[in-house]
Amino acid sequence: MYAGKKNGLVEWLFVAPALIPFLIFVVWPFVSSLYYSMTRWNGFTSPVFIGFDNFGRLFREASFVAALSNTIVFTLAGLLISNVLSLLLALALNRAGRSKAVLRTVFYLPGVVSFVTMAVVWSSIYHYYGPINEILIRLGLESWTREWLGNFDTVMAALIIIMVWSGVGFGVIVFLAGLGSIPADLYEAADLDGAGAFAKFRYVTFPLLMSSVTIVTFLGLTTSLKIFDLPFLMTNGGPGDASTTLAMLIYKQAFSYSNYGYASAGGIVLFVLVGFISLLQIKATRGREVQL
Amino acid sequence: MGMRIAQAAVMLLALLFLAPFLLFFLNTFKDKDHIYDTFHMPNLLYWDNYSRMFATSDFIPSLGYTILICLFTLLIIVLFSSMAGYIISRTRNRWISSLYLLFAAGQIVPIQTSMLPIYKIGVATGMINTAPFLILVYVAGGCAFATLLFAAFTRTIPEALEEAAAIDGCSRAGIFARIILPLLRPAAATIVVTTIYWYWNDFTGPLIYLNSGEVSPLMMTVYKFMGTNNTVDWGPVYALCFMSALPMIVFFLLTQNRLLKGLVVASVKG
Numbered sequence: 001m002y003a004g005k006k007n008g009l010v011e012w013l014f015v016a017p018a019l020i021p022f023l024i025f026v027v028w029p030f031v032s033s034l035y036y037s038m039t040r041w042n043g044f045t046s047p048v049f050i051g052f053d054n055f056g057r058l059f060r061e062a063s064f065v066a067a068l069s070n071t072i073v074f075t076l077a078g079l080l081i082s083n084v085l086s087l088l089l090a091l092a093l094n095r096a097g098r099s100k101a102v103l104r105t106v107f108y109l110p111g112v113v114s115f116v117t118m119a120v121v122w123s124s125i126y127h128y129y130g131p132i133n134e135i136l137i138r139l140g141l142e143s144w145t146r147e148w149l150g151n152f153d154t155v156m157a158a159l160i161i162i163m164v165w166s167g168v169g170f171g172v173i174v175f176l177a178g179l180g181s182i183p184a185d186l187y188e189a190a191d192l193d194g195a196g197a198f199a200k201f202r203y204v205t206f207p208l209l210m211s212s213v214t215i216v217t218f219l220g221l222t223t224s225l226k227i228f229d230l231p232f233l234m235t236n237g238g239p240g241d242a243s244t245t246l247a248m249l250i251y252k253q254a255f256s257y258s259n260y261g262y263a264s265a266g267g268i269v270l271f272v273l274v275g276f277i278s279l280l281q282i283k284a285t286r287g288r289e290v291q292l
Numbered sequence: 293m294g295m296r297i298a299q300a301a302v303m304l305l306a307l308l309f310l311a312p313f314l315l316f317f318l319n320t321f322k323d324k325d326h327i328y329d330t331f332h333m334p335n336l337l338y339w340d341n342y343s344r345m346f347a348t349s350d351f352i353p354s355l356g357y358t359i360l361i362c363l364f365t366l367l368i369i370v371l372f373s374s375m376a377g378y379i380i381s382r383t384r385n386r387w388i389s390s391l392y393l394l395f396a397a398g399q400i401v402p403i404q405t406s407m408l409p410i411y412k413i414g415v416a417t418g419m420i421n422t423a424p425f426l427i428l429v430y431v432a433g434g435c436a437f438a439t440l441l442f443a444a445f446t447r448t449i450p451e452a453l454e455e456a457a458a459i460d461g462c463s464r465a466g467i468f469a470r471i472i473l474p475l476l477r478p479a480a481a482t483i484v485v486t487t488i489y490w491y492w493n494d495f496t497g498p499l500i501y502l503n504s505g506e507v508s509p510l511m512m513t514v515y516k517f518m519g520t521n522n523t524v525d526w527g528p529v530y531a532l533c534f535m536s537a538l539p540m541i542v543f544f545l546l547t548q549n550r551l552l553k554g555l556v557v558a559s560v561k562g
Contacts, residue, residue, distance in 0.1 A: 010464050011379050011388055018376035018435040019391065024413070025432030026398045029406035036408065043408075092302045095295070105548060106306045109313070112544040114493030116511045117533045120518065121316045124526070129328035131315065165309065170555065177556040226402045229495050233515070250404040255500075260408055267405035274400050 030271075036264035043260045054265035064266070066241040067249040070156065071225060071273075074245065077160045078167065078224040083216055085164065086171025087209075093172065094179045104176065108169030115166075115229035122162050123149070123234055149235050155243045159230055167223070171216045178212030179205070218281055225274050246270050320530045327526050341527035342535075349532050354513040355539075357423065361509060362491045365427050369434040369487075370480045376435070377442025378472050382451070392443060395436035407500050414501060426502045426509075430491055438483050441557075445479035446472065482554035485547040492540055510536040 039047035058064045126148035133145040148158045190200045228247035237244030254263035321334035414420030498512040
């Protein structure tokens with residue numbers, strides 16, 4: 001329908017307003033970060049090319065290794081707990097009848113609140129004089145009380161709980177939509193074949209939910225790999241390095257210590273991690289999806 | 293029997309999910325002596341925290357600032373990406389159609405990977421610590437995402453409509469403005485109700501690019517207010533947090549049907 005040189009120009013003019021900011025603020029920064037990651041650079045003097053030294057230094061440094069392992073723990077725990085919990089909730093809500101809409105709203109509500117607000121609210125919950133310790137004392141479990149965020153053993157769990165609280169609603173919505181799209185006659189056919197409740201879940205519901213699993217897993221992975229606000233605001237990575245994440249370490253190296261080259265190398269590692277896991281994940285789950 | 297237990301468990305969990313909100317809301321009414329008294333039922337007519345918050349924080353200017361930032365960001369994103377999405381889904385030009393993949397790949401670049409070069413651009417242009425700079429950064433990332441959605445939505449619009457208009461001598465821009473754009477309104481609404489939270493609630497962006505402006509976006513104001521009131525006076529901090537979360541809670545309750553539908557569409561197509 002449309003052809004010719006003039007049309008080509010018109011088409012480029014249409015995409016230009018979205019494309020130009022994207023090239024300047026997404027593509028160019030990414031490409032130049034690749035270069036900066038191989039330099040020694042404090043942001044004021046010009047960068048000095050040092051090859052892969054920054055990367056070698058990263059993996060030798062204990063704080064980076066700690067941040068990397070914390071990030072992986074965040075990601076795996078968040079992924080597992082959120083996926084399982086939101087699937088269970090969606091299965092329950094799917095049969096909840098009239099209360100379904102209200103419950104859906106309740107579970108999604110934490111997702112609309114900012115991490116800043118969450119940090120304030122949950123800091124008070126985990127506070128030494130906060131409700132958790134208060135309830136433990138009233139139950140006669142005084143020996144269990146502690147500074148939840150100031151303790152090496154509990155700080156990660158405390159933060160993971162908040163992440164799950166804020167993220168489960170999204171999973172519930174996606175799984176509910178997935179459940180709603182499964183044709184009822186498949187269950188009828190399973191009934192005729194004498195399938196029990198578990199068999200129906202295993203052979204009908206679960207395979208047909210794989211695309212929902214893909215979505216929830218993919219978004220969960222990328223969000224938790226990049227997690228920054230929550231530990232930054234609540235613990236500042238502490239105690240020690242116990243809750244420092246990769247994103248936080250990069251931020252601090254850049255803006256607190258002006259190690260721009262080093263921070264860029266960290267940024268590339270984070271990108272490779274996010275990119276690699278995203279690819280892997282898409283491949284793995286796409287293969288198992290059932291096409292109707 | 294098993295069903296009953298499951299329902300009870302879900303109800304209990306729902307209450308647990310709401311508990312932080314309740315505690316948060318009640319805390320805004322607690323005076324200094326009772327702020328750590330969890331089971332103290334505060335007097336809901338005690339407005340001291342709110343009045344002190346209004347007196348000592350920049351809540352009102354920050355609220356206006358954040359509304360403006362969200363408004364401009366979303367308006368520009370909707371306009372630019374509906375144009376791009378329309379063309380990308382209709383073009384025969386391989387370069388333009390491959391932008392779809394470029395935009396999709398851009399989604400996975402973490403802010404920590406690109407923040408330093410972006411910061412440098414801000415310093416070099418003198419735009420750092422201004423709202424337009426933050427909006428530009430938002431637009432660049434947001435357009436990529438929204439373009440994917442608009443492209444997917446445009447594919448559901450039959451091309452016959454455009455052919456008829458083209459035969460009547462309508463230009464490409466005219467076709468877009470008169471035929472496509474009105475039909476993309478639901479897609480635009482979906483983008484607004486699903487992504488407004490990113491901009492309203494964003495903390496990392498202002499922390500890096502808009503840290504020392506005369507006025508701060510809301511989340512930055514809360515952060516700074518926390519710093520000045522820390523461990524001394526939590527009442528006004530709770531009040532400020534509550535007031536800055538309230539608009540999004542209300543917005544969510546009003547638009548949730550579209551949001552919940554849109555989330556699924558957005559995540560499938562995005």
